Amino acid sequence: MTPETLTIALTALLVDALIGWPDALYRRISHPVVWIGRLISALDARWNRGRHRIARGAVAVAVTLGAAVIPALLLTWALAGLPFGPVILGVLAWPLVATRSLHDHVAAVARPLAAGDVPAARAAVAMIVGRDLDDRPEPIARAALESLAENASDGVVAPLFWAAVAGLPGIAAYKAINTLDSMIGHMSPRHALFGRVAARLDDLVNLPASRLTGLLFVAAAGSRRAWRVMRRDAHRHRSPNAGWPEGAMAGALDVRLSGPRRYHGVESLEPWLNAGARDPGAADLLRGLALYRRAMALLGLGLALALAL
Incomplete structure (x- = not known):
């Protein structure tokens, strides 16, 4: 980490916390993650067939990383040495952080749920989770809390961690890997082989940030129970990373999270x-x-x- 990369990370966090990604801007130019997703979809459609699917998936990962990182490297080189270069790079990194968006999506579940409008809360939570839910408030609250905890790591802490480590190329690389995982890194029949490299790489790059996110929740709660539950239960989660922030959240609020759920009628x-x-x-x-x-x-x-040290 350097003063320049720390400035990039802090600028991206502050800009996103203040304004998020405005709807008007999304309507005008969409979003960089959508651009990455379009490339991944094209590679999936073209290469996810026939033999050697693991190797084909690895090449898709390399192509996606190149498409994200090479422009970031060029911009970093072009702005090197300029007085406000790191701040400009931080503004360019801002769309790759989801601080405000995550809060707003979960708040859109919390408001109707608190008002007793369970159908509206269920419709809102369906925007952020893929599991089957009925009209009971407890599973809706659980799904939203789990999404909040896990995506605090994936959508905020991890991109900022990699921005602090490697600047704009670092956050661009992370976001490409994370988007690859969300699109092809699951165990469906179509993607079990093609997405294997993406899934393993995503597990690796999220390892430090998931632990850091859990520690942030513990510190923010000021709770020994949050620390105890996180340490005891994190490894029980199906994910090698999500159990840390979710465990800390569960302990901080003294509620239970994870547990049985249904996807497309199949119980997990x-x-x-x-x-x-x-x-x-x-x-x-x-x-x-x-x-x-x-x-x-x-x-x-x-x-x-x-940055001040």
Whole structure:
């Protein structure tokens, strides 16, 4: 980490926290992640066939990384040495951070759920999770909290971590890998082989940030229970990374997360995190959002302090 890369990360966080990605801008130019997704879709359609699918998937990963990282390297080179170069690069990195978007999507679930409008909350949570949900408030709150915890790592802390480590190329590379994983890195019959390299690479690059996100939640909660549950239960999660922020969130709120769920009518029997606790409700979702805001404030403070040292 250097003062330049820390400036990039802090600038991206501050700009995104202040304005997010405005709808007008999305309508005009879409979003860089959408651009990456279009490339991945084209590569998937063209190369995910026949023999040697693991190798073909690895080449797709390399092509996607090149498409994301090479422009970032060129921009970094072009702005090197300019007085406000790192700030400009931070603004360019801003679309790759989802601080405000994540908060707004989860708040869109919390508001109707707190008002007793369960169908509206269910419709809102369907925008951020893919599992089957009924009209009970507890599974809706649980799904939203899990999404908040996991995506705090994937959508905010991890991109900023890699920005702080390697500047604009670092955050661009991370976002390409994470988008690859979300699109082809799952165990469906079509992608079990083609997406294997993407999935393994995503697990690797998310390893440090997932632990850091859990620690941020623990610090923001000021709770020994959050630390204890995270340490005890993180490894029980199906993901090598998501259990850390979800475990910390479960312990901080003293609710149970993860556990059994259904996808397209098929039940997935996953273990609970903080198994002895109660199911979360609307009030816990609001508390989770407050915890998220404090954790992200701590992240910004940490970046600022690192830059000042």
